Amino acid sequence: MRLRYIIGLILILLGGTVLTNALGLATLSPWHLFIEYFWPIVFILVGLAFLVSTRVWSFSRVLMGLVLLAIGVLMMANHAGWIHIPTTKVWALFWPVVLIFIGLQLLFSARRDGRSWAILSGISRQHPGWKLRSNDYWTIMGGVNLDLRKAEILEDNTTLQVTTVLGGAEIVVPETIRVICDGTCVLGGIHLFGHDYGGVYTSHDEEHGPVGAGIPVVHIHCTSILGGVKVFAK
Structure with a gap:
């Protein structure tokens, strides 16, 4: 999953929004969607790319993919109103997740040679x-x-x-x-x-x-x- 696919999916989302507005089927703001959902979509797509586009599986790559995917899903759920976490709180959760990632990586590394x-x-x-x-x-x-x-x-x-x-x-x-x-x-x-x-x-x-x-x-x-x-x- 390369960068052009991410850009393509975002353009399709924005274009579809403008089209539904022009046809009178919805009254959605494409720029609102872009601002609110751009970063969640990026995190989700990049996380999926880490999980499915690798030739050789590694603990670091899989774990990073899961972390990015989880952050994107959390942000998307928050914007959709399924959960209620302030945006600043979502970003504040990023660094604890990174620390957990580091700790798991160190534990895993300690059990393997090479x-x-x-x-x-x-x-x-x-x-x-x-x-x-x-x-x-x-x-x-x-x-x-x-x-x-x-x-x-x-x-x-x-x-x-x-x-x-x-x-x-x-x-x-x-x-x-x-x-x-x-x-x-x-x-x-x-x-x-x-x-x-x-x-x-x-x-x-x-x-x-x-x-x-x-x-x-x-x-x-x-x-x-x-x-x-x-x-x-x-």
């Missing part, structure tokens, strides 16, 4: 000879910097899951390996091998490097909330 996480700091793998293995990198208000040119690649196929919240990721890869990369960003941007994408929600795939027997393949799955992702060859 995970690296950081809060209010970053993760850096740029020193010569560091060991590249399949791993999950996860940060809150921090960044991830990986230089695969200096890594010792131990496997023919390596999978990296990189998740950042209020931060970003920068990954440099050598020209001698095959990289299959997909990046998803909410309220941020993605740079994949010279191509830039951005917006409320964006998700793109890129492949780079030679193909052939004996050439290592690295799969990179990046997710960023309020941040950016940059993957490039050098």
Whole structure:
């Protein structure tokens, strides 16, 4: 579910409202609907996109999708009058939910090998000879910097899951390996091998490097909330 689908659904909603008004079937204000329901719709669609558009499931991605979906549904129910919570209260609930998300992620990470996480700091793998293995990198208000040119690649196929919240990721890869990369960003941007994408929600795939027997393949799955992702060859 890409950004154009979100924009398309919003335009259909606004257009349908204007049409019903013109036909005298309703007296709804399209701008009122836009203001009242734009953000709930964005949260719901982005949350669904996190749940259904991924090639590889990860705890971080599923949990973030559920959090965004729950916020959107709560805001929509509030606007529809099914529940009565002040708008400021709805946004005040956002940060406790984020804290719960962080806590669950830390608990889950502690039970598995192959995970690296950081809060209010970053993760850096740029020193010569560091060991590249399949791993999950996860940060809150921090960044991830990986230089695969200096890594010792131990496997023919390596999978990296990189998740950042209020931060970003920068990954440099050598020209001698095959990289299959997909990046998803909410309220941020993605740079994949010279191509830039951005917006409320964006998700793109890129492949780079030679193909052939004996050439290592690295799969990179990046997710960023309020941040950016940059993957490039050098």
